[in-house]
Amino acid sequence: MRLYYSSASPFAAKARMAARHCGIEIESIAVDTSAEPVELTSANPLGKIPVLVLDDGTSVYDSRVICDLFDRMSGNQLVPQELDAWRSVKTFEAAADGVGDALILTVYEVRYRPEEKRHQAWVDKQKRKADRGLAFLEDHIDEFSNEPTTAHFALAGLLGWMAFRFAGKIESERPKLAQWLKQFPESFPAYEELQPRAA
Ligand SMILES: N[C@@H](CCC(=O)N[C@@H](CS)C(=O)NCC(=O)O)C(=O)O
Helix, strand or coil: CEEEECCCCHHHHHHHHHHHHHCCCCEEEECCHHHCCHHHHCCCCCCCCCEEECCCCCEECCHHHHHHHHHHHCCCCCCCCCHHHHHHHHHHHHHHHHHHHHHHHHHHHHHHCCHHHCCHHHHHHHHHHHHHHHHHHHHHHHHCCCCCCHHHHHHHHHHHHHHHHCCCHHHHHCHHHHHHHHHHHHHCCCHHHHCCCCC
């Protein structure tokens, strides 16, 4: 299986960490989404990463679906099956992914729009979404289990990405999340290798 990714992407880091946790072999192939290469857009019409291409040529996206596939392939090593635990892991995962979605839009506003066309009220709205999501995660971080789940990999991908895109924000505003990330490699040593990195 091939996974299209970029080294900076929080969502791709999440999927790669999940594969490693499950012992699933993937070949990671770096792509530049800005260039919209045909190998990417033919695998994912949305032109986004991560996208997983299976050995039979079919593709799977986005990071949540890829992780759900890995979970099924591995006999549920990523998501607990008991109803309350399932609900809470999937909701934490959605919150972490949603913070990433909101913050990425603010990055793209600066990266892709000329200054005179930027809309600060819209950017501020995305930031409020992210701040509420981070507050929720900070409030609930004690409920995260020691055993890694998709929620752990979504959060670790997000916080690892924020460490270079929004440097200092987590440390100054969310001390419990900062502490959680510091300790995460103790339960998942491969974080050091697979964490997002500035391209
Ligand atoms: N909900 C998606 C989000 C994926 C996403 O936004 N990926 C970014 C990179 S971190 C991307 O491909 N951006 C390129 C684009 O939007 O064209 C997921 O969980 O995989």
